[in-house]
Amino acid sequence: MSTEIKAYGASDKAADLEPMTIKRREVGPKDVKIEITYCGVCHSDIHQVRNDWKNSVYPVVPGHEIIGHVVAVGENVKKFKEGQLVGVGCMVDSCRECSSCKDDLEQYCENGMVPTYNGKDKHLGGHTFGGYSEMVVVDQDFVLTIPENLDQKAVAPLLCAGITTFSPLNHWGVKEGDKVGIIGLGGLGHMGIKFANAMGAHVVMITTSPDKAKDAKRLGAHEVLISKDEEAMKEHTGSFDFLLNTVPVGHDINPYINLLKRDATMVLVGAIEPLDAVHGGGLVMGRKRVAGSLIGGIAETQEMLDFCGEHNIVSDVEMINMDNINEAYDRVTSSDVKYRFVIDMNSLKN
């Protein structure tokens, strides 16, 4: 049993996104049916649409920064009720049985979590479809509560860009007084600045572009370090307690390793591709660490949203209508957005 609904997607990797019809399952006993009001545009939407990671299944209906209202709930759903404002992020299911799932880290599910789009659909067969659509039906365990005091349009990007940057800052214990560097000022980096600032850190925006300095300070950075300025980089050598590297492509991380204090960690969240050659000596001298981090588990995503409610943190967004999506993709690709596009999903209905 399923319902046909309106969506927007790409039929192959060369295609622009265009209107299409997809199926959603009926509401099961543990399901929440959500009418989507807003959906953020993540860089990985573009990678998937263009098959950059060689795992896309067409048609691709992207979107994993979903905000909406509950319109129906299954008979066993206790946590949510009709009318409530909720969110859905990058996952809609996982095995629930492996050690990662039991540790509330469904994003590392050893049997493979189910991505919100382009994942394997256990209910209808085929693959999952994302938030560039009217409506979605999701298991209650993968639905998040949105603090009512926040602007819901600007909350959407928290479901991916937010948790991707909050989780490593939280997991590696960034605290008041730490000197924290956020490398790269885009959709991820701008959230990293806001979170690190709210956690009480001394926040340094590290960027190649001097023209980003003013905006970085508006977002909460206390200092800006231009990574091309060798003298400035030398002054900051060995001084950082933590580095969050949001650069979305392979690059040379050695100059950033030099910035770490002894025993400090740089976490990569953007570059899921080969990096330039790392010099082993840079890690050995100072017992430094490079790690990776992938979004966050459902419990930590809720913790992040509650933290945002408490500290009044949202994303800086630019609103678009559904039919502006192809132009928006071009602008994301050329880093021409401050800092996240959000689609007004009402525009799909017309």
Add this chain to the structure above:
Amino acid sequence: MSTEIKAYGASDKAADLEPMTIKRREVGPKDVKIEITYCGVCHSDIHQVRNDWKNSVYPVVPGHEIIGHVVAVGENVKKFKEGQLVGVGCMVDSCRECSSCKDDLEQYCENGMVPTYNGKDKHLGGHTFGGYSEMVVVDQDFVLTIPENLDQKAVAPLLCAGITTFSPLNHWGVKEGDKVGIIGLGGLGHMGIKFANAMGAHVVMITTSPDKAKDAKRLGAHEVLISKDEEAMKEHTGSFDFLLNTVPVGHDINPYINLLKRDATMVLVGAIEPLDAVHGGGLVMGRKRVAGSLIGGIAETQEMLDFCGEHNIVSDVEMINMDNINEAYDRVTSSDVKYRFVIDMNSLKN
């Protein structure tokens, strides 16, 4: 004031090691004078003699795995007495004031620790000379107590190869039941196996050479994983709690990252040069960590020696006379030693 003593060193990077005379300082109030009985041959001795790291100062008198007897102590020395068996490792001094020194991590001294050879000699000027010599005078804070139950010849390599492998296993908390991989079976790797086994881990020797399997098991490995065997590598994917990578040259670490469990760490201790390109996705998927580690602090080196005394751990050594050193270097370079050469320093006197 200084004394002339016999030593063995290289006068330039193209030269063989040969007999030479060097100066040692007189015994100061806090100094310990040690008559050297045995000195281990470390691969980094060869790197320094050949100026591979571009920081050698000639003549180079190598040797930082020093065992000997105390023959005199300064008036303020309380910890050591004449006749006592002692050791000296890779460092003979540090600033004592920086945060690393205060944390008992002199190897990361922010003002630069003084290496046992090829370091800056604060007392006589010029540079320090190592253990390929009759005698050495060292500040008591950098002298170690050797458990009397151990074979002193085979203790020498503990001062570098021992602490280099013990420290990361200890620092990252390897414990009973952990699945630990030791990558590379040489001077470092063979100590890694012994320590990980003594800590109660399930030890897997990971090597490119099937012919090393038998010896790895003799040393304490429970399993051997041949890294060129793709099927075997696949079976071990995501299963290791900790990896100690002792490979002494740049190499491809991506297949080893795949072996780590979620949140697990691989520590590099050998490759202080550029590695092949690391794939960011390998770290991101599973929140994995790659770190470095350099020898160990003096307190931890003593802890390691005491651990060896308790568990009856020494290095597997092949004894040589001082005038065999050039041949020994060639054999180390071609990995033809099980597993560490130790020089009988009595052979220098004749």
